[in-house]
């Protein structure tokens with residue numbers, strides 16, 4: 032498992048994963064391929080961009096030729112595919128790029144993995160492939176796939192391609208399906224950093240619908256530790272759900288953030304609901320708990336506090352990643368709020 036090709040390693044979860052592996056596994060070489068879309072940022076790699084065991088390559092995962100050259104040049108043994116268009120709202124307004132990256136891009140990586148006889152392919156997927164839950168129950172690995180958004184449909188399609196490459200070509204793979212992540216280096220279009228950013232700037236906090244949609248939050252470091260466990264110990268062709276049993280309504284999360292930064296709840300503004308908004312997610316991670324001995328360590332109260340502290344201490348990062356066309360995007364989504 033020493034020479035690893037990571038895709039999307041300049042994004043939120045990918046950069047946290049690369050940082051963790053470089054710190055914990057000094058004998059690993061990481062080749063980090065990222066297209067640097069609006070969501071990918073070299074500042075996410077601060078502190079290890081020039082590390083001798085980390086090679087950054089700006090490229091699209093759809094470029095099979097470059098991927099194959101990198102596999103040969105760096106004697107790549109495993110591929111972990113984080114690269115994706117990842118924001119549900121954007122998939123509603125512009126679904127095509129989600130198919131290009133999440134489906135066709137994954138197919139390109141799978142073909143390279145098959146042709147170059149890669150030892151293991153890990154696909155980073157999401158619990159959103161299972162659709163939504165009512166008031167009770169949790170997603171298990173046996174829950175039927177029932178994606179509701181163009182984003183989750185593209186991730187489901189990728190999962191099925193990975194499975195098919197295992198079945199047809201004997202590719203050794205694992206798929207991980209994780210719940211909602213929070214932590215440092217998350218682009219502030221996603222709920223938690225968006226709300227922190229607005230609260231810090233005394234701007235209204237836009238909450239969809241009645242604010243009672245439930246998400247099952249996991250700290251990104253716990254997710255990254257679980258991915259490492261799956262990479263090293265995951266059984267061939269197995270899917271692992273990853274979660275932390277931290278169900279919260281969006282409104283609870285937003286109030287926690289306002290209280291932590293000392294801003295009034297009157298900043299909360301209810302906005303028109305997202306079309307097709309999934310009501311509730313909750314994940315059963317008993318399989319990875321019992322079979323691989325992984326368990327999340329961060330409780331939500333501690334994790335959200337350290338996350339808010341990180342954004343408070345990294346205002347320059349926030350300002351830099353929200354320069355570009357972020358303002359235009361925000362205006363489109365929430366108007367002048």
Ligand SMILES: NC(=O)c1ccc[n+]([C@@H]2O[C@H](COP(=O)([O-])OP(=O)(O)OC[C@H]3O[C@@H](n4cnc5c(N)ncnc54)[C@H](O)[C@@H]3O)[C@@H](O)[C@H]2O)c1
Pocket residue numbers: 038039040041042043044045064065066067068069070071072090091092093112113114115116117118132136155156157158186208209210211212213218
């Ligand atoms: N964020 C979550 O809560 C969450 C939860 C479960 C699963 N996931 C999955 O985890 C993975 C990472 O999510 P994230 O939140 O870090 O996303 P992100 O949007 O922060 O990062 C995605 C990265 O992929 C890169 N990328 C996009 N298109 C590319 C392409 N064609 N070629 C190469 N690189 C490209 C971007 O530049 C960016 O650096 C995704 O596959 C996502 O579906 C995310």
